[in-house]
């Protein structure tokens with residue numbers, strides 16, 4: 031699996047710590063730059079082009095995460111992808127996700143109950159990890175007790191390097207977890223066929239477009255993608271967000287006293303922190319952007335991070351504007367592959383910010399703590415988020 035960071039280690043740290051400064055400086059060098067051997071497209075128009083021109087920039091052919099088949103829908107192009115999204119998008123609509131809210135509110139408060147009396151918490155492990163995990167289990171109608179398996183599974187698939195330095199061993203670990211996930215979901219799918227429920231897996235079985243339904247293998251390929259797409263991303267946004275707000279008492283006051291501002295705060299947070307800084311595509315046919323040639327077989331990186339800080343798209347892009355409207359950030363991508371889980375992610379982020387600020391209106395980074403930012407495989411995050419109440 032190719033997990034090469036596209037910048038040398040020092041640069042990765044700089045980008046992880048302050049992506050706004052880093053990507054603005056990179057953009058000043060040009061609309062397309064070659065950085066550590068990778069072609070990175072930085073301006074919003076170029077980013078839009080890479081993410082929507084499938085004839086030249088394909089989602090096919092990237093790594094297969096220890097399996098022989100592509101994951102669905104991420105690693106497919108139109109027209110196949112169009113069919114998948116017609117089936118899947120209605121199952122992840124705002125209305126469908128709203129059903130999950132009461133349970134999400136209860137679970138978020140249960141997490142806060144666990145640490146509020148202590149006067150401090152490590153918000154990543156104690157809140158930012160469990161919330162998306164529990165949401166995903168509820169979405170799929172699976173027991174929360176199985177969550178540790180999902181955590182191990184997505185870590186092994188996404189970060190095998192953390193488990194071994196040996197490349198062959200990394201591939202073996204990925205295959206082992208991919209096979210375990212296939213066995214797990216094969217069993218779940220068989221159970222749902224026998225007794226459908228109101229969960230996403232049952233929804234996938236029932237959905238059809240023009241009389242054509244998803245096969246069990248296709249459902250499996252969607253299930254495989256969800257833990258990889260829907261856990262670390264939300265964890266990163268919650269942890270990065272709470273750390274950011276911890277240094278801004280003015281914004282804490284707004285969030286605590288005007289809960290109606292949470293909606294725009296979440297959108298601005300998504301823009302500001304942009305957890306996935308760049309999206310990968312395979313060049314399918316010879317083409318060029320701004321005079322930079324792209325050859326078949328190469329990889330193109332669309333920097334949604336740079337697009338999110340571009341003055342041609344945002345007024346005062348380097349300012350956090352909690353009331354920013356409209357907010358046309360590209361944090362969920364753009365075009366047909368726009369994040370399938372964006373309504374769920376938005377719901378999770380709103381619930382966490384609302385419930386946290388109701389109960390913990392003033393907080394700061396724990397005295398003496400040093401925040402370790404990272405940008406592994408183009409997902410920004412923090413190792414820990416130690417916060418204390420003021």
Ligand code: HEM
Pocket residue numbers: 081102103104105115166255256259260261263264267305306309310360361362363364366367368369370371372374375
């Ligand atoms: C803050 C949280 C999240 C962020 C920042 C995020 C970001 C993204 C981005 C940028 C893409 C487009 C990828 C591309 O074009 O290559 C994407 C796709 C996707 N996301 Fe998310 N995501 C988040 C949460 C979720 C959640 C909670 C789920 C589901 C449980 C999810 C499921 C998916 C799926 C299935 C795709 C593939 C869509 C397609 O290819 O058609 N994501 N996400």
